[in-house]
Amino acid sequence: MNQKLSTESYKGVRDFYPADWQTEQHIFNVWRKTLQSFGYTEYNASILEPTELYKAKSGEEIVNEQTYSFVDRGGRDVTLRPEMTPTVARMVAARKRELSFPLRWFSIPNLFRYERPQRGRLREHWQLNADIFGIDGSMAEIELISIASALMKNFGLRDEQFEIRISSRRFLDAIFADWYEIDDERAKKLQKLIDRKNKMNGDEFQSQAEEIVGGAFNFLKLDPSDELYQEAMAVESIRDAKKEIDDIILSLENLGINNVRLDHELVRGFDYYTGIIFEIFDTDPENRRALFGGGRYDELLSLFADDSVPAAGFGMGDVTMRDTLETYGLLPEISSETTVYICTTAPTLSELAFALAKKMRAEGLNVGINLTDKKISDQIKHASKEEIPYIITIGETEAVKDIYPLKNLLTGDEMKRSILEIISILKQ
Amino acid sequence: MNQKLSTESYKGVRDFYPADWQTEQHIFNVWRKTLQSFGYTEYNASILEPTELYKAKSGEEIVNEQTYSFVDRGGRDVTLRPEMTPTVARMVAARKRELSFPLRWFSIPNLFRYERPQRGRLREHWQLNADIFGIDGSMAEIELISIASALMKNFGLRDEQFEIRISSRRFLDAIFADWYEIDDERAKKLQKLIDRKNKMNGDEFQSQAEEIVGGAFNFLKLDPSDELYQEAMAVESIRDAKKEIDDIILSLENLGINNVRLDHELVRGFDYYTGIIFEIFDTDPENRRALFGGGRYDELLSLFADDSVPAAGFGMGDVTMRDTLETYGLLPEISSETTVYICTTAPTLSELAFALAKKMRAEGLNVGINLTDKKISDQIKHASKEEIPYIITIGETEAVKDIYPLKNLLTGDEMKRSILEIISILKQ
Numbered sequence: 059m060n061q062k063l064s065t066e067s068y069k070g071v072r073d074f075y076p077a078d079w080q081t082e083q084h085i086f087n088v089w090r091k092t093l094q095s096f097g098y099t100e101y102n103a104s105i106l107e108p109t110e111l112y113k114a115k116s117g118e119e120i121v122n123e124q125t126y127s128f129v130d131r132g133g134r135d136v137t138l139r140p141e142m143t144p145t146v147a148r149m150v151a152a153r154k155r156e157l158s159f160p161l162r163w164f165s166i167p168n169l170f171r172y173e174r175p176q177r178g179r180l181r182e183h184w185q186l187n188a189d190i191f192g193i194d195g196s197m198a199e200i201e202l203i204s205i206a207s208a209l210m211k212n213f214g215l216r217d218e219q220f221e222i223r224i225s226s227r228r229f230l231d232a233i234f235a236d237w238y239e240i241d242d243e244r245a246k247k248l249q250k251l252i253d254r255k256n257k258m259n260g261d262e263f264q265s266q267a268e269e270i271v272g273g274a275f276n277f278l279k280l281d282p283s284d285e286l287y288q289e290a291m292a293v294e295s296i297r298d299a300k301k302e303i304d305d306i307i308l309s310l311e312n313l314g315i316n317n318v319r320l321d322h323e324l325v326r327g328f329d330y331y332t333g334i335i336f337e338i339f340d341t342d343p344e345n346r347r348a349l350f351g352g353g354r355y356d357e358l359l360s361l362f363a364d365d366s367v368p369a370a371g372f373g374m375g376d377v378t379m380r381d382t383l384e385t386y387g388l389l390p391e392i393s394s395e396t397t398v399y400i401c402t403t404a405p406t407l408s409e410l411a412f413a414l415a416k417k418m419r420a421e422g423l424n425v426g427i428n429l430t431d432k433k434i435s436d437q438i439k440h441a442s443k444e445e446i447p448y449i450i451t452i453g454e455t456e457a458v459k460d461i462y463p464l465k466n467l468l469t470g471d472e473m474k475r476s477i478l479e480i481i482s483i484l485k486q
Numbered sequence: 487m488n489q490k491l492s493t494e495s496y497k498g499v500r501d502f503y504p505a506d507w508q509t510e511q512h513i514f515n516v517w518r519k520t521l522q523s524f525g526y527t528e529y530n531a532s533i534l535e536p537t538e539l540y541k542a543k544s545g546e547e548i549v550n551e552q553t554y555s556f557v558d559r560g561g562r563d564v565t566l567r568p569e570m571t572p573t574v575a576r577m578v579a580a581r582k583r584e585l586s587f588p589l590r591w592f593s594i595p596n597l598f599r600y601e602r603p604q605r606g607r608l609r610e611h612w613q614l615n616a617d618i619f620g621i622d623g624s625m626a627e628i629e630l631i632s633i634a635s636a637l638m639k640n641f642g643l644r645d646e647q648f649e650i651r652i653s654s655r656r657f658l659d660a661i662f663a664d665w666y667e668i669d670d671e672r673a674k675k676l677q678k679l680i681d682r683k684n685k686m687n688g689d690e691f692q693s694q695a696e697e698i699v700g701g702a703f704n705f706l707k708l709d710p711s712d713e714l715y716q717e718a719m720a721v722e723s724i725r726d727a728k729k730e731i732d733d734i735i736l737s738l739e740n741l742g743i744n745n746v747r748l749d750h751e752l753v754r755g756f757d758y759y760t761g762i763i764f765e766i767f768d769t770d771p772e773n774r775r776a777l778f779g780g781g782r783y784d785e786l787l788s789l790f791a792d793d794s795v796p797a798a799g800f801g802m803g804d805v806t807m808r809d810t811l812e813t814y815g816l817l818p819e820i821s822s823e824t825t826v827y828i829c830t831t832a833p834t835l836s837e838l839a840f841a842l843a844k845k846m847r848a849e850g851l852n853v854g855i856n857l858t859d860k861k862i863s864d865q866i867k868h869a870s871k872e873e874i875p876y877i878i879t880i881g882e883t884e885a886v887k888d889i890y891p892l893k894n895l896l897t898g899d900e901m902k903r904s905i906l907e908i909i910s911i912l913k914q
Contacts, residue, residue, distance in 0.1 A: 064790075095853065096847070159868075162854065168533070195833070416742075424525060
């Protein structure tokens with residue numbers, strides 16, 4: 059073996075060294091604790107799914123161009139899950155009869171998309187998925203948006219640092235069908251166009267939109283005080299859909315969530331949404347962008363069974379969230395889970411170190427031991443670099459007396475104590 | 487869509503419904519807490535790795551027949567990791583200069599093997615991986631075997647329910663080279679044969695072994711008191727290798743770990759082991775089998791860089807561990823993370839429920855809310871089925887008085903209290 063193997067990871071994925079993984083775990087912990095505080099319970103599944111699961115509703119671009127799909131050694135079409143919603147829909151459909159609805163479920167899966175790696179987008183990322191099954195009223199959306207807001211707050215963001223944008227597929231459909239009077243096919247085209255609006259030149263967007271509706275297209279620019287807007291609201295289907303949105307905004311205000319607003323340009327990419335959709339935006343002028351979002355997808359479970367189950371949920375990715383926390387200086391400092399490191403002046407003392415550590419671990423302490431023949435000063439440097447706050451040094455004298463020097467590496471304070479006293483000090 | 491999608495998962499992998507995932511989390515928590523108690527720190531990586539990573543040392547059977555390998559849309563050869571050791575070796579080699587040795591690292595990755603699903607073997611499983619880098623003495627092995635023993639104890643197993651079997655590649659190599667005097671190629675063949683011994687007919691094993699050594703092969707059957715065995719121990723290389731094993735067994739006995747014994751038949755599958763190897767065996771007569779194991783692999787990092795790093799570690803899989811805990815009745819009972827469920831007599835009371843829940847969550851309580859128009863009795867049934875211990879019921883009267891009935895669903899006890907009093911009761 060003269061040719062050495064590369065130490066690089068596969069392109070577009072991450073190696074999580076201990077400090078990186080600690081940051082990830084911080085994000086996962088905030089996700090988990092927040093969701094549990096709302097009575098949600100965690101589930102999971104394999105990243106391997108039958109490819110057919112994504113063909114029906116995930117959107118063509120994703121399935122044809124962005125999935126990791128392959129044929130296994132037994133001839134089965136397999137896909138590494140690009141999103142969690144089809145999986146959870148499959149799982150709920152499979153046990154519909156036994157499960158007690160409503161279900162409040164969350165998961166923290168890793169997801170895979172073959173795309174060009176860039177800021178905020180990697181080929182593998184982790185995502186919080188929160189879903190509620192069995193509630194068809196807008197109380198489900200109020201709860202989900204409350205959770206989205208609580209997540210941001212629990213990460214340390216203030217209300218003015220983010221905005222919750224809301225709309226509904228029903229609202230858009232009513233405008234397309236009953237105001238612009240275009241058929242389903244053109245409506246779908248227009249929806250996809252609006253979804254891409256921010257990636258396009260404004261004139262280009264406008265001309266394409268006018269071509270689709272076959273005339274002027276100005277709804278997105280209208281202000282609720284405009285006469286034309288009010289005319290649109292006189293149409294029953296549009297008014298009804300807008301009322302649902304307004305009522306949700308009002309309920310959220312009553313709960314102290316005041317940064318929610320209707321956004322006519324909000325569409326969301328997935329084909330499976332059927333009702334309310336929402337996104338959380340970063341309002342930093344340097345970083346204006348959607349952080350995460352979700353919506354109602356009442357029809358998805360009917361792919362698996364004759365009758366459906368009302369469902370709504372959202373996803374929140376780790377890459378975007380980590381960037382945001384970094385921007386706002388909200389990432390936690392790296393610390394060690396290990397409380398104390400036992401240094402030894404000679405290798406012959408390792409067995410004593412093992413025995414002392416065993417006593418300390420039995421009391422719930424996390425203890426590392428020097429097993430090298432390095433100088434004491436290098437052992438301390440190592441503990442220090444690992445952010446371990448305390449060290450105990452064992453020499454021949456300490457071994458005989460059974461009294462050990464405990465040093466706080468942060469303050470420099472040192473004291474000599476018995477192992478029982480040390481345990482009681484460190485447990486505090 | 488008349489053709490319904492199947493609700494089955496991909497073959498050989500698991501859906502983790504909340505109760506299943508809770509059991510998994512229990513296993514992961516014992517893993518994590520035990521490893522942290524020994525001063526180990528957690529890392530992770532992607533499941534996607536360049537295929538070449540496994541070609542050198544994982545063993546031919548695994549790479550040629552059992553990996554999930556495919557070519558990505560960009561023409562790269564990718565493999566879903568079948569084990570974690572090559573990944574951690576790659577990561578350590580990549581940052582050899584910056585990292586402070588010794589490293590004590592652990593991870594809880596999911597791993598993939600294409601094999602026929604059967605009891606204890608699935609196509610995706612989760613595994614604890616614990617490794618120590620930078621220690622070349624046998625203190626590393628003593629620590630790792632101590633951890634293996636602590637893991638079993640922390641899962642609730644007693645010493646007599648498992649046995650730790652130890653050997654070393656050095657010991658085997660010395661017997662092959664200096665006692666049977668066979669060359670490297672035949673030695674490797676013999677090693678693979680011994681690894682498969684339990685899956686073979688005894689006569690068949692014996693005749694194949696004799697063919698390889700070109701004469702009688704009886705070492706495995708010998709007792710240390712046999713004259714022939716003592717003759718073998720007179721060979722320096724064999725005696726030295728055995729002394730290392732004996733010393734480790736003695737050190738472990740001094741630490742109170744008395745269920746360790748030398749096993750001449752122990753080989754371990756991976757090609758990369760270079761020194762001590764060990765396995766933990768279930769001693770239940772109904773269930774005698776290897777649960778997990780590991781060993782020293784000092785040469786693996788030299789695949790990536792000119793100089794190597796001494797390394798040793800082990801892996802422990804979730805499927806085997808779960809079976810074992812089930813066999814011994816050590817799986818924890820399913821419980822709810824949610825403390826209290828707020829029932830409502832009318833949908834109009836949902837906003838009050840939201841507001842009360844918000845107050846309780848701010849105090850660290852996990853609270854679910856009824857959002858359905860089901861009868862109170864059905865709401866209680868739901869809370870009960872979800873194993874939630876407390877309910878609060880809100881009707882019009884309660885809304886006015888601001889005094890709510892709190893009921894313990896386990897004892898049936900009920901009391902009426904203000905929300906602040908309820909919070910202080912539930913926080914205890």
